[in-house]
Amino acid sequence: MLRRSLLASPLALTAPALARSAWAQTYPDRPVRLVIPYPAGGSLDVVGRAVGQKFQEMTGQPLVLDNRGGASGTLAADYVAKSRPDGLTLILASAAQLSIASALQPGLPYDPRTDLVPVSLLVSTPYALFASAASGVTDLAGVLARGRARPGQVPFGSPGNGSLGHLALEMFAQATGTQWLHVPYRGAAQVMNDMAAGTVDLTFTVTASARPMVEADKVRPIALAGPERTDVLPQMPTFRELGYPQVECELWLGVMAPKGAPPAIVARLDAIFQEALRDPEARATLARSGAAITHQGPAQFARLLESDYPRWGEVIRRGNITLN
Known part of the structure; x- marks a missing residue:
């Protein structure tokens, strides 16, 4: 009975909480x-x-x-x-x-x-849409025209099935009513190498990864899937500015x-x-x-x-x- 009384007492009930509080004050040790x-x-x-x-x-x-x-x-x-x-x-x-x-x-x-x-x-x-310089497109209107002229045939690279780049592509396709040829790779670096070579036309990737190739005029910035422009590539408009606010990744x-x-x-x-x-x-x-x-x-x-x-x-x- 005495043990049950002690266990039910306020002191017994608050002891673990006090111990955790004291531990938090010395964390991390x-x-x-x-x-x-x-x-x-x-x-x-x-x-x-x-x-x-x-x-x-x-x-x-x-x-x-x-x-x-x-x-x-x-x-x-x-x-x-x-x-x-x-x-x-x-x-x-x-x-x-x-x-x-x-x-x-x-x-x-x-x-x-x-x-x-x-x-x-x-x-x-933010992720952004980039086009290979070899594709000849320079803006979103050109990308959409190319996709609608050849539905399901324009190669669109990603770092792999289910990657964020792949999901950004699918979000873009759903928002614009377009179809693309998804080409999964085993990493973003391989995608960018083939973008520079013109093997694939389009990709979604982070701006910092693409900037060196933008500066070398091997890929072109199309649109940013973020709420506002970025200092990394300030000339690139957002999808929101271009009328597709649902493309945000x-x-x-x-x-x-x-x-x-x-x-x-x-x-x-x-x-x-x-x-x-x-x-x-x-x-x-x-x-x-x-x-x-x-x-x-x-x-x-x-x-x-x-x-x-x-x-x-x-x-x-x-x-x-x-x-x-």
């Missing part, structure tokens, strides 16, 4: 692992390193980048989802591991909606933690990342990579995710897109 869901050397590494230096300055603990590629990043997401929710294992995630994966891979070993919790949205980079990157991570730890992490994004050196690094700082805290980030699920789910359903 060990290195924190940030899992990057792609092989080393990609654009996500740039973001991780940009915030990592300030993270260590603020906490005294390193932010260790752990690259775990495979299956469009879902292997890494599953690893983090099954990790201890102690704030020491995080993932730098994108729609590929969450809303897109949910619609494309119904048999995932984790539930993207519930097994990972949003911590901090860091950056976003951005690569966003945000930090997520395993389900069950204490709210105090999540809040502490968000504050650290928000401060890291204010650092002038980090901002300069991200600007050079073409990424726009778009910080959102856990609640705002959660709302973004909730809008992403139906949006990409509908594009995938209407386009009958599969990974095969």
Whole structure:
């Protein structure tokens, strides 16, 4: 009876919460692992390193980048989802591991909606439509005329089936009532090489990746799938300006933690990342990579995710897109 009385007492009930609060005040007391869901050397590494230096300055603990590629990043997401929710294992995630994966891979070993919790949205980079200089088209009107003259025959490259570039193509096709010959590759670099050679006519990719070839006059910027023009290629109009506001596709990157991570730890992490994004050196690094700082805290980030699920789910359903 005495044991039951103690367990039911207010002190007994609040003890775990007090312990978690005290733990949050000393967090982190060990290195924190940030899992990057792609092989080393990609654009996500740039973001991780940009915030990592300030993270260590603020906490005294390193932010260790752990690259775990495979299956469009879902292997890494599953690893983090099954990790201890102690704030020491995080993932730098994108729609590929969450809303897109949910619609494309119904048999995932984790539930993207519930097994990972949003911590901090860091950056976003708009995708844009580019045309090969060899194609002869220079603007959206020319692209649409070419597509309508040869429906289903104009080659349109992407980094692979179900990639964000592929989904941007399908979103574009659905918005304009056009059909294209989708040519999937095994990465964006191969697409851009064939764009320069004139093997494929069109692609969607991030502006920073295409800028060197734009400057070399091997590819031409057509339209930006973002809400406003970008400083990377300021001459390129947005789809919104050209009458197609529904064509909007951005690569966003945000930090997520395993389900069950204490709210105090999540809040502490968000504050650290928000401060890291204010650092002038980090901002300069991200600007050079073409990424726009778009910080959102856990609640705002959660709302973004909730809008992403139906949006990409509908594009995938209407386009009958599969990974095969």
